[in-house]
Amino acid sequence: xxxxxxxxxxxxxxxxxxxxxxxxxxxxxxxxxxxxxxxxxxxxxxxxxxxxxxxxxxxxxxxxxxxxxxxxxxxxxxxxxxxxxxxxxxxxxxxxxxxxxxxxxxxxxxxxxxxxxxxxxxxxxxxxxxxxxxxxxxxxxxxxxxxxxxxxxxxxxxxxxxxxxxxxxxxxxxxxxxxxxxxxxxxxxxxxxxxxxxxxxxxxxxxxxxxxxxxxxxxxxxxxxxxxxxxxxxxxxxxxxxxxxxxxxxxxxxxxxxxxxxxxxxxxxxxxxxxxxxxxxxxxxxxxxxxxxxxxxxxxxxxxxxxxxxxxxxxxxxxxxxxxxxxxxxxxx
Amino acid sequence: xxxxxxxxxxxxxxxxxxxxxxxxxxxxxxxxxxxxxxxxxxxxxxxxxxxxxxxxxxxxxxxxxxxxxxxxxxxxxxxxxxxxxxxxxxxxxxxxxxxxxxxxxxxxxxxxxxxxxxxxxxxxxxxxxxxxxxxxxxxxxxxxxxxxxxxxxxxxxxxxxxxxxxxxxxxxxxxxxxxxxxxxxxxxxxxxxxxxxxxxxxxxxxxxxxxxxxxxxxxxxxxxxxxxxxxxxxxxxxxxxxxxxxxxxxxxxxxxxxxxxxxxxxxxxxxxxxxxxxxxxxxxxxxxxxxxxxxxxxxxxxxxxxxxxxxxxxxx
Numbered sequence: 001x002x003x004x005x006x007x008x009x010x011x012x013x014x015x016x017x018x019x020x021x022x023x024x025x026x027x028x029x030x031x032x033x034x035x036x037x038x039x040x041x042x043x044x045x046x047x048x049x050x051x052x053x054x055x056x057x058x059x060x061x062x063x064x065x066x067x068x069x070x071x072x073x074x075x076x077x078x079x080x081x082x083x084x085x086x087x088x089x090x091x092x093x094x095x096x097x098x099x100x101x102x103x104x105x106x107x108x109x110x111x112x113x114x115x116x117x118x119x120x121x122x123x124x125x126x127x128x129x130x131x132x133x134x135x136x137x138x139x140x141x142x143x144x145x146x147x148x149x150x151x152x153x154x155x156x157x158x159x160x161x162x163x164x165x166x167x168x169x170x171x172x173x174x175x176x177x178x179x180x181x182x183x184x185x186x187x188x189x190x191x192x193x194x195x196x197x198x199x200x201x202x203x204x205x206x207x208x209x210x211x212x213x214x215x216x217x218x219x220x221x222x223x224x225x226x227x228x229x230x231x232x233x234x235x236x237x238x239x240x241x242x243x244x245x246x247x248x249x250x251x252x253x254x255x256x257x258x259x260x261x262x263x264x265x266x267x268x269x270x271x272x273x274x275x276x277x278x279x280x281x282x283x284x285x286x287x288x289x290x291x292x293x294x295x296x297x298x299x300x301x302x303x304x305x306x307x308x309x310x311x312x313x314x315x316x317x318x319x320x321x322x323x324x325x326x327x328x329x330x331x332x333x
Numbered sequence: 334x335x336x337x338x339x340x341x342x343x344x345x346x347x348x349x350x351x352x353x354x355x356x357x358x359x360x361x362x363x364x365x366x367x368x369x370x371x372x373x374x375x376x377x378x379x380x381x382x383x384x385x386x387x388x389x390x391x392x393x394x395x396x397x398x399x400x401x402x403x404x405x406x407x408x409x410x411x412x413x414x415x416x417x418x419x420x421x422x423x424x425x426x427x428x429x430x431x432x433x434x435x436x437x438x439x440x441x442x443x444x445x446x447x448x449x450x451x452x453x454x455x456x457x458x459x460x461x462x463x464x465x466x467x468x469x470x471x472x473x474x475x476x477x478x479x480x481x482x483x484x485x486x487x488x489x490x491x492x493x494x495x496x497x498x499x500x501x502x503x504x505x506x507x508x509x510x511x512x513x514x515x516x517x518x519x520x521x522x523x524x525x526x527x528x529x530x531x532x533x534x535x536x537x538x539x540x541x542x543x544x545x546x547x548x549x550x551x552x553x554x555x556x557x558x559x560x561x562x563x564x565x566x567x568x569x570x571x572x573x574x575x576x577x578x579x580x581x582x583x584x585x586x587x588x589x590x591x592x593x594x595x596x597x598x599x600x601x602x603x604x605x606x607x608x609x610x611x612x613x614x615x616x617x618x619x620x621x622x623x624x625x626x627x628x629x630x631x632x633x634x635x636x637x638x639x640x641x642x643x644x645x646x647x648x649x
Contacts, residue, residue: 119479123502127455127478130446134620137456139613144605148598148614156346159622161438183501184442280467287463294462295455296472302453304477 024050024058029321032059032082035068035091044310049317060084064317066091067098074098079106087320089313093117093172094250095330096223111316114328115172116308117300122176124299125218125248128272129165129181132216132244133158137293161185166214168207168230169221169249170196177218189213192221207231211238216246223250231255236262243268248299251277260285263292274299334358334632334639338381340401342391345410349386349628356632363391375400384408384635389615390597392416398425406638408631411618412436412491414648415541415568422649429649430634433490435626436618440538441494443617444566445502447590448534450611451562452478457608476560479503484532486525486548487539487567488514495536507532510539525549529556534564541568551576554586562588566617569595578603581610592617 024030031049045051045066052062061084067074069092079085079102089111090098103110131137134157142154165181167174167190178188178201188201191210195203204210207230211217217239221227231245231254239245245268247254256277262268263286270291276282279297286292316326335357341350342363353360359381366374375382375397382401385393388410395418398404406428407417414431422429450456453475461472483499485492485508496506496519507520509528514521522528525548529535535557539545549563549572557563563586565572574595580586581603588609594600597615604610618627630646637644 119503120477123449123478124453124455127446127449127453130442131450131455134443134446134613134616136443136446136450136611136613137459139616140450140456140611141460143600143612143614148600152598154614154616154619156619156621156624157616159439159620160442162622180501183498184445185438282462282467293455293459295458296462296467298453298458298472298475301472301474302477303474306474 030058030062031317032062032065034065034072041310044314048314063087064320066313069094069097072097076102079108089316091309091313094222100330109326110330111326111328112330113309113312116312117305118172118176120302120305121173121248121299122180124274125177125220125246126180128246128293129216130160131293132270132272133160138290163215164213166210166217168217168219170199174220177220207235208238211235215242216244219247219249219253221249223252228252229255233258236268239268241267241269244270246272248274251275251279256283263289334636337383337639339384339386340382342385342387346624346628348625349631352628352632372400386410386631387416389413389416394418395421408634410627410631413541413568419649428638428644428647430644430646431648432627432630433646435630436623437490437494439620439623440491440566440617441498443592444495444536444564445498447564447611449478451588451590451609452476454608456611481534482507482532484508484528484535486528486535486537492538495538525553526556529553533560534562536564537567537571539567541570546570547573549573554580557586559584560587564590566592569593569597574601581607
């Protein structure tokens, strides 16, 4: 947890939150931190930077800030509050909490964590997909209930090879998912704002066509106004009774009540969901369903990813303070 | 295949029965008789039975073969032949076929699915959500799958398919096999113990033979260690199940993904309390598509036999 009250700068390593009047040491430039820090974060950051809490008078003269996707909004209000900021690093891949246009206007550089989370999220998406097709969680539950003995063999699942996968959003995560699923013999199509010339997959320009042509949809785009409820009633209908949806994006990508209704009516075959509209609340109807896999927004949470995220954020700050280009800058488009 | 007498040893995919009946086969269902009456049933019908379709549950053992003097062919609805007495079949000149290749991908898919499910604790996370525990707090971290060193015991068709899929996750591949194979990208280890000592996820994908029975023993399990994961899509008897149970309960092994067990459908109860164990009820090739392909292959082999043509996938 972050220290909330300033304490004297230690002469060696260790806690380096400054007291009101001391300037940070030159070899440990000041870093405004607006999110709570785990021990791992505190330790790693303190070794390279002087952590400035928002309560410190030095906060308004600090040039770099660490924010979290979950709790901080980087907008005019914040940028007015800390007018010396020139570099924002977010610990997320998503940047929908950052007013990029406002940052650009003020000459504030922004970095996210780039592809750091992508492999773990892609692994999880593929894990959920295999689970949905081959009913791993369901049959594990069947076994644990003793039903293999009392009720016999579990019903047949569905083969992955040859299945048509529609990936919604072919960014770093979507590409990693596609690369993995190709190895299972899946046929990949995708929807993106624009076709990707380097992608060897079929581009489909709208979501209804993608749903119509797919056996499974994987949602892996960022959450924006355009992609809010991108999976809606029409898409579910186009996907059809044999269709499966895997969501490792954001709960708000899917019209959740409509999804629940479709599942209850048997209008789609099944889902694997890591995200929900109102976490940690999950529609109760899903708890009774055999054909859904529900996970608590876990896809990024491996110790390896968390450690890598700390490293990439630090590397971005170091680059900024050295006057070098950021490693994982967010490109304003 | 008109009036070919076919013994089904275990309830099969309905499509298989329908197709056999459509071709005019005379079907005899061993499983319709209670276990202690089955020999009576076999004796009574012996002169009708020219073909046996067995599977991973019930095959064709010596006792059964001895009672069927007119048996010509055993067409197994499986690729594994550990339930067929091949020595006896060879003595009697009985043909034997299995169902290789058509199920390779399904089994490999399940192996990878189990590995991700164990490492990322997907079924456990699902239980967590369904118990409403998420409202009280988050789920603990789970370890990354991509990049884990995958060791494959048995680099046959299924082992190779697993290797190819794991490569898409940037997993370095190593293996042990009876002999080294021409795959320069995959590191060969001369013994199972060497393999287990040098990988993080060990996948059992070899045939069950006298040599490979209990191939995963205490030494292998210890070599895998508290961070290691065992995936078994081979046969239950490949693994010393009692040792596996105690290793998992005591935390000496990191986790296990198991599709097969020593005494199916019975499963060690201790596994029910473990979040680092994922179990599936021998569903390696159990998809609608593959079951149909396996059934087609069984029928094609029987047809070829009846017509005096070369069998498609003979083992004997």
